[in-house]
Amino acid sequence: MRVVLLTLMSGAALLGCTDSRAAEVARAPQQASVASAGDLAARFVSHPENIQPGMVKPYAGRVMVNPYEGNASAAATGAKLFVSYNCIDCHGADGSGAMGPSLADGRWHFGGTPGEVFESIYQGRPEGMPAWGSLIADDQVWMLVSYVRGLQANKNVTTENFAGKTVERTGH
């Protein structure tokens, strides 16, 4: 218990949290038995910047910038790499989804910011996404990021309506 509290504290300190209440939290356990309800409420500290349900937030406090952001020719090279590294056969033509998830639906399992997509490609993901970081150069990963993030347009299927002769698919 103590260890956890200390870790949180040092984390808070590193992020520049100078609030003196952090020190009070560390003392909380031995005082709990005599504290009134009012005192207790004052002792709880919230750390929204550290703890998030679900979504992985790699490199909090540090934003990874794609050196090729907005660079169409880098995205075009990324499209070629997508074929030559066989991404295409797991993720489908135009990233539309096959054995691996769709990358063209505007929906992300592991986050869709440039940094998060970089992480997906670099580190791999648990259900069979290979880790490419050791195999290909960082700038190629970024070109893939440019290509993959550019796929998001118009493939987000929220509603499928089967009432008519053909299936209508709509999204946003």
Place this chain on the structure above:
Amino acid sequence: MRNARVVMLAVAVTACAKGADTTGDSANGHPAAVQTVSGATIAAPRAGPAGEWSLPAGDYSNSRYSELDQITAANVKGLHAAWTFSTGVLRGHEGSPLVVGNTMYIVTPYPNVSYALDLATEGQPLKWKVRPENAQQAVGLACCDVVNRGASFDNGKIFYNLLDGHTVAIDAASGKLLWQTKMGDLSRGETMTMAPLAVKGKVIVGSSGGEMGVRGWVAAIDQATGKEVWRAYNVGPDADIKVGPRFKQFYKPADAGANAAQHSWPGDSWKQGGATVWGWISYDPVLNLVYHGTSNPGPWNGNQRPGDNQWSAAIIARDADTGEMVWAFQPTPHDIWDYDGVNENILVDLPMGGTTRKALVHFDRNGFAYTMDRATGEVLVAKPFVPMNWASEVSLKTGRPTMNPDKMPASGKKITFICPSLEGGKNQQPAAFSPATGLFYVPTNNLCMDFEAREVTYIAGTPYIGGNAPEVAGPGGYKGEFIAWDATTGRKMWGIKEPFPVWGGGLATKGDVVFYGTLDGWFKAANARTGEVLWKFKVGSGVVGNPISYLGPDGKQYIAIYAGIGGDMGLLIAGDVAANLPFDVRERGSTLPDLARWTSWGGMLFVFSLN
């Protein structure tokens, strides 16, 4: 309206010419009984009680025939759901449960949990549940959904494969995990999905991963210890593929000679040659041979591997004790269409030309049905069982197809409307055989494809494909048909047309009722002699599994089937049934654009009985 009537007439004429086509809903009008084949028998009928189902296909011969006959063509309309069980997994439920004694054994798709259900107690409570360790990476490496095609029971143990390349043995009484043997290398993209066959104190297993540039193998494991007894690759030097003095080919291909399965590939390309064993295994105890097929060669793009590419897309007979190759035959030499040869080999003794032939019947992906001599590999009959145009016939002199030069994919070219498509005239969905009628009952696909091949680089652990092949309905517009087949003549006797590929297997019963399920979630019973649909029930999800029949502890005949859409057809290339994953709302393929209207993901066992 007038036009419509003209079309209808034309359809009727074709139907009459074929003799006995019916439709999926032929509730009215009774088609006539077709001619049956008398004197046809299962090579090795099951040894155990008729009411059990202890091996993936019921018996060594892969007949999928049940001797139970309480359910008949006359009373099957009274069939109703008796009980159901949720497997807790929402992926493609290929395969079927087993029933031994008063227990039913179920293996789920990944994570490959197994259950033993007590059939003798009301409510079918669990006797045990086993959750083996099973690496998560396997999920993204399996080409065609995370399916598992079932288990084998022998000597008090249950054997099955894990997607991550392990084979496990479980004590059938206690559920204790007895051994877990690593057979495949996941880092190279090897997974395991097939149902092992328990034979003579061993379990025969094989690899998946033909789309990942792996080198396919089949192996035998000692049932008692979990130790590998033999392993045979299907491509490479003779020593590795277990070709020795006993190997005799009925047809000598151009590439015959020493190490042909190495030299029929350029350079070292055989090392990524595919030829995996993800289909069904059969066994002839008299010849002591196991039979298996092999998958497509890697990559799909044939320009990268000129030659016959032995023994990919092949049917192989091996000695059960040593794995020695005794004969091999390639229905599709130098496959460039993804026509795997893995479909089941059904072992039957057929009256042909005044004698009884020890036959093997195989409905290949390439659209030809082969009736072969199972001792020698000679082709006795080879006829198309679905519409096709990639080849016109199979020569009985050479065993080779006469190919259509207009339908041969090549790098950088787009070839249009090749039939059948890469899903094949039939795929994993196994056929059944009834000795009562002498006919085979075959679930089929009617799809065609455009094929665009391209150069592909081998990167271990990633797909090694090099092609794109969108699919459309074949001639006639229907996409599947459940047919009855006479393997002595190579003739279709009747057919039930379906709007979707028939991706679930068949079951034949002594009561002259045959069963199959459809992608849109219908479980159907048809008259084995006429093809008339006698009963149907809409189950909870599309069917890609295989029906079985067993005798309950109460003495009643039951029929069991998995509902759980998935597999290649339900999930992938052609599929249109989206999972409810908020992070993956992909727009599905155009092949089955309407399928999602009829079904959604599921994972249920349905069991049916009379009254």
